[in-house]
Amino acid sequence: MREVVVTGIGLVSSVGEGVEAHVAALQGGATPRTDLTSFAPYPVHPVTVPNYDTQIAKKSDQRQMEPWQKLGCYSAGLALDAAQAKEDAALKSAMHLVVAAGGGERDYAVDGQILTGLRSAANPGVYLNERLMSDLRPTLFLAQLSNLLAGNISIVHGVTGASRTFMGEESSGVDALRIAQARIASGQNDIFLVGGSYNAERPDALLIYEMGGFLWKKPFASVWDRPAQGGGMILGSGGCFLVLESREHADKRGVKPLAAIAGISSERSRRESGSVAKALREAATQLGAKPDVLLSGATGVKGITEEEQSALRDIAPNAKLHATADLVGHTVEAQAPTGVALAAALIAKGEAQEALVTSVGHWRGEGAIRLMKAS
């Protein structure tokens, strides 16, 4: 099997942009930025809006995208730059893409007007048809469609090997990395762009998680401290993309690997008391993990967060434990890539020899990714 290395990171969040800013914030340990008012009582970690023009040159492209796609497209561009791949059209036309995505934004004003009108409509079905036909922007569909983040990356950045979009909340981020890693390791493909993005600053995203009772409704507290007060997630806006390639391919391009992806575990289980701790212990054993740093994707949701914390203490009692959500919030599909980005950066800086990234989904899915120094 071929060694799979990380050669480029693109990261944008409430912290700002670039992996260095994120590592500095992680090590500084300051309280992360939250917006407590826009969606009160639900705090969110608002993105520090980047200058999109620097990565998405055409305004016409920007207009075709909703924020989640722009964040993804922007961070994908940063990753390509970091991997010294941006200017190599031939390389990008052979580069494959695996994107972890949910869906895009809605037109909130239109939704509200239709719901108001439906209440008194003589024929609600016909009213709905007429309003949708006249009020929906045709291009909004493409800005919502899950696979169109990949489509936009192909258009804007010319990454056109072929794209696959995975859905399924947190697990999709782990599985995107897993499939890319396996395809490189087996020799099927040489280089991938992998990642995801999330826009938390939208009421329909909050709505789906609030229906399930998963949202934190107080000012920021660490994910580890939330379960004692009922638990909950604070969603975060951001994007994270990684360039992964075989070690030989990176060497041939003269690009220095940041870290190697040594193994990925992605499982599902019927959740019950103890199942998350068991899944994480099994993953650590299967991966042979001996991390000196842990990048946890813990959500703050009651039950699973305490279980994960205690399991990680057992797995690596002396490892430094960071929660990605305490830095950027919970970015759902982008959470696992973000953890991997931070882990790779810490290893590249020589601050860790080996890292374990976890992704325990708020509702399902248990994943773990082991990173090491490149050989």
Next chain:
Amino acid sequence: MALRDKKGRPLVAVTGMGVVTSIGQGKDDTWAALTAGKSGIHRITRFPTEGLRTTIAGTIDTVSVEPFCAPMLSERLAMLAAEEAVGQSGLKRGDFPGPLFIAVPPVEMEWPQRQALAEASGQNGDVTYADLLKAASTGKFKAWHDLFIFGTVADRVADSFGTKHSPISLSTACSSGATAIQLGVEAIRRGETKAALCIGTDGSVNPESLVRFSLLSALSTQNDVPEAASKPFSKNRDGFVMGEGGAALVLEDAEAAMARGAKILGYVLGCGEKGDGFHRTRSSPDGAPGIAAIRDALEDAGVSPDEIDYINAHGTSTPENDKMEAQSCTAVFGERMSQLPISSNKSMIGHTLTAAGSVEAVMSLLTIANGRIPPTINYTIPDPAIPLDVVPNVARDAKIDLVLSNSFGFGGQNTCLVLGAEPR
């Protein structure tokens, strides 16, 4: 017989297939209707259509779910197809020995749910999302979180069939079903598993999804004679007709399948793909990505263009797709293309979107097994720009060993499969 392909990889056999469409429940019914030239397109009765430009679709109205919504119907169609496929394979339902790759429509909450939340909020003035959030916070709608997140259909199918590891839910637009098969093939070739359950499902004909496609001018508006609206490759084609469907394939390492005495229904010999960065909904004018995807599939299968006996077309009935697909095929197959049969199942089933690649892979394998090519129906006015043998209107008997199945989608997705009777 060699149980590895020319590249030394494990051969991937199909040992179970299941399908449900608007023309039949189960692969036998669907195949019988498909080869009889029967259309499943009809007037939509599921919701009022007044005010819509398109009022027809290939909905599946015989399957009932509660609450009625796209994820519930998509889940049910996936379950029905998987029951048939896993049943045929003889593998154990509840303890399926491999992963699940499932193409699912990107779902979100629908209007009946939004309306219920608005009503529960007690808001009598202008409704906003703040009101919906207020209703959500009561905890009375907890089940809808699970229902409308993206991973749920896969999770329920994985739980029901006992597939292994994290199930992968995927979307590559209208090539999703083919991508699900490709992921299964790759996992078997890598030696990660001896079996994979690959499904495509789509039960998303509802007012908003229909309107969205309608606003992109993608749908046929020839509503007068519903069964005649989908007319791939015809001069008077004017868009696709939405359809619903589910299809499942059990893929196995051929060696493992033979060792357990399973009946092999055919082989997935090659998968090809190529991205297109030209435009969000249109393909590169030179057709290069589609051509590359076809060539990639042939190369992966280790077969030459001359060996392909039949093409199961993407054939959506949109002006753009059919023209580009014909051009791409002609570029690959050359002069032979005028005699090489190519037909579109979508002329009868409609475009089952996320499921199409899976449905058409099953139909391709049945074409091989039965030695009969399903027709392209509604072909009365040929398009002079597409001088192909589209197997017009009537099924044709022919010995078919190798099929190319094309799938193309929004977002620059091009995925092609080569299916065969025997290993190469």
